[in-house]
Structure formats: C-alpha cells, structure tokens
Amino acid sequence: MSPYVEAGYLVVLVSLSSYAISLFARERAARRRLRPGNRSEDSGMKSE
Amino acid sequence: MISGHMTTSSRRMASSRLLNVVGILALVGVAFTVWLGLWITPNAEYFGNLVRLLYIHPPMAWVAFIAYGMAFLSSLLYLWPRTRDLRLDRLAGASAEVGVVFTGLTLATGSIWGRPTWGVWWTWDPLLTATALLFVLYLGYLALRRVPGERETVARRSAIAALVAFVDVPIVYFSVSWWRSLHQPPTVDLSGRHLYVHGSMAWTLLLGFVSFTLAYVWLTARRYRLAALSDREAEEGLSRAIDERRAEAESFV
Numbered sequence: 672m673s674p675y676v677e678a679g680y681l682v683v684l685v686s687l688s689s690y691a692i693s694l695f696a697r698e699r700a701a702r703r704r705l706r707p708g709n710r711s712e713d714s715g716m717k718s719e
Numbered sequence: 720m721i722s723g724h725m726t727t728s729s730r731r732m733a734s735s736r737l738l739n740v741v742g743i744l745a746l747v748g749v750a751f752t753v754w755l756g757l758w759i760t761p762n763a764e765y766f767g768n769l770v771r772l773l774y775i776h777p778p779m780a781w782v783a784f785i786a787y788g789m790a791f792l793s794s795l796l797y798l799w800p801r802t803r804d805l806r807l808d809r810l811a812g813a814s815a816e817v818g819v820v821f822t823g824l825t826l827a828t829g830s831i832w833g834r835p836t837w838g839v840w841w842t843w844d845p846l847l848t849a850t851a852l853l854f855v856l857y858l859g860y861l862a863l864r865r866v867p868g869e870r871e872t873v874a875r876r877s878a879i880a881a882l883v884a885f886v887d888v889p890i891v892y893f894s895v896s897w898w899r900s901l902h903q904p905p906t907v908d909l910s911g912r913h914l915y916v917h918g919s920m921a922w923t924l925l926l927g928f929v930s931f932t933l934a935y936v937w938l939t940a941r942r943y944r945l946a947a948l949s950d951r952e953a954e955e956g957l958s959r960a961i962d963e964r965r966a967e968a969e970s971f972v
Binding site: 672673675676678679680682683684686687690691694695697698701702704705 | 753756767768775776779820823824827828832834835934937942944945948949951952
C-alpha cells in the first residue's frame with residue numbers, strides 16, 4: 672500500500688473523528704452550563 | 720400546556736433517534752468505503768495504487784459543495800422577510816462550519832494525491848487556487864459570525880457574507896472546464912452524465928459519496944444543536960444580567 676494512500680485515509684478519518692468528538696464535548700459542556708444548579712458558579716463563563 | 724410540552728419533548732426524542740440512525744449509517748458506510756477502497760477494489764492501470772485516494776477525495780469536495788449550498792439557501796431564506804427565522808441562520812452557520820472542515824480535507828487529500836502524481840504538494844492551478852480561496856472565504860464567514868453584535872444584526876450580515884462567498888462554488892466546479900488545468904476532469908461529470916470509473920470502483924465511489932453525505936447531515940445537525948444551546952445560554956445570561964441590575968437598582972431605592 673502506498674504511504675500516500677494511507678496518509679490520505681488517515682487524515683480524513685482522524686480529522687472527522689476529532690471534529691465529531693469536539694462537537695460532542697462542546698454540546699455536553701453547554702448542557703452542563705445550562706443546568707439550573709450550575710448557573711451561579713458558571714456565570715462568568717463565556718458563551719460559545 | 721402539558722400536552723404541548725410532551726409533544727415537543729416526544730418530537731425532540733424522535734429527532735434524536737433519527738439523528739442516531741443517520742450517525743450509525745454514516746459510520747457503517749464510511750467503514751465499508753474504507754474497507755472496499757483500501758483492500759477490495761483493484762489497482763488502476765495508469766494510477767496504480769494511488770487510485771484508492773479517489774474514493775475519499777471527490778466525496779470530500781462533493782460534501783463541501785452541499786454544505787455551502789445549504790448555507791447559501793438558508794441565508795437566502797433568512798434574508799427573505801417572510802421566511803426570516805434564526806433557526807435558518809443557525810443552520811447556515813452549522814453547515815458552513817462543516818463545509819470548511821470538508822474543504823480543508825479536500826485540499827489535504829488533493830495535496831497528498833498531487834505529490835506522487837504531479838510531483839508537487841501544491842501548485843497555483845486554477846482549481847486548486849479557487850478551492851483555497853473558497854476555504855479562506857468561508858473561514859472569513861465563520862470569523863464574521865463571531866464578531867459581537869445584536870443577534871439579528873449578526874445573522875443578517877452573516878447571511879449576506881454567505882451569499883457573497885457562494886459565488887466561488889461554481890467557479891471551483893467549472894474551473895477544470897474553463898481553464899487549462901493540471902487537475903483531471905471531474906470523476907462524476909454532472910453535465911455530461913459520465914462516470915470515469917466502472918464496476919467495484921464505481922460502487923465504492925458511490926458508497927463514499929453517500930456515506931460522507933450522511934456524515935455531513937449528522938455533523939451539521941450536531942453543530943446546529945450546539946448553536947441552539949449557545950443561543951439559549953446567551954439569552955439566559957442576558958436575562959440574568961438584567962434581573963441582577965434590576966435587583967441592584969431596587970436595593971438603592
């Protein structure tokens with residue numbers, strides 16, 4: 672297998688997975704900030 | 720009121736379930752594309768093993784076009800007074816961000832293809848230049864969305880920017896026909912309905928198009944949700960700040 676082919680597939684799969692994971696993490700963090708109990712302690716946090 | 724709330728909640732659950740199905744289908748489809756593309760399909764006569772990059776590079780470009788098309792359409796509808804809705808602005812922003820990711824991958828996989836076939840990682844070819852410009856234009860669009868301002872003002876100026884940036888999309892697609900280019904003609908020629916690959920190679924390419932399109936739908940929906948949460952967070956932050964100022968003012972009276 673050509674290293675260029677392997678590099679191409681690797682770049683696509685790693686980038687898309689990283690982006691998907693980052694979306695998950697940001698969504699979870701946003702939900703946590705919006706939970707009523709967390710309002711006062713997170714009030715200084717900047718929204719996205 | 721309660722039944723209304725339950726309807727909204729059950730609708731949300733149904734959309735979550737649908738989104739999960741799309742996500743799983745995208746994951747399985749991409750896994751099959753990789754399997755077929757790397758191990759099952761034959762080498763090509765001229766490009767040899769490198770032809771395997773074909774199953775990922777054109778789908779990346781295709782998805783970027785769909786993403787920018789969606790951003791264009793949503794922005795157009797947002798600017799139309801009768802259909803103005805902040806959900807359309809969110810969709811435009813989400814779709815453009817996913818489009819930028821796929822444009823970056825189009826440039827990266829194209830560059831990886833270019834090194835062994837053309838001998839260079841990058842050349843100022845019309846198609847490559849127009850694609851790089853597309854990437855920069857939409858990065859600018861995303862940066863513009865982050866410039867502070869009233870929510871409606873941000874949405875309006877972003878919508879105008881999305882319409883302007885979209886001008887480059889047909890230039891990218893037709894650049895190989897309009898100018899002499901190092902790049903070969905599109906693998907799937909939409910105008911002539913030609914397909915330059917056949918058999919298992921064609922099926923793998925088709926699966927790549929479908930799978931990455933599903934991945935686009937899934938990523939855009941998740942990004943949209945995040946944007947909706949951010950809007951809610953900003954609204955709640957604003958009303959909390961107003962309440963606090965009111966309470967302060969009352970304590971002085």
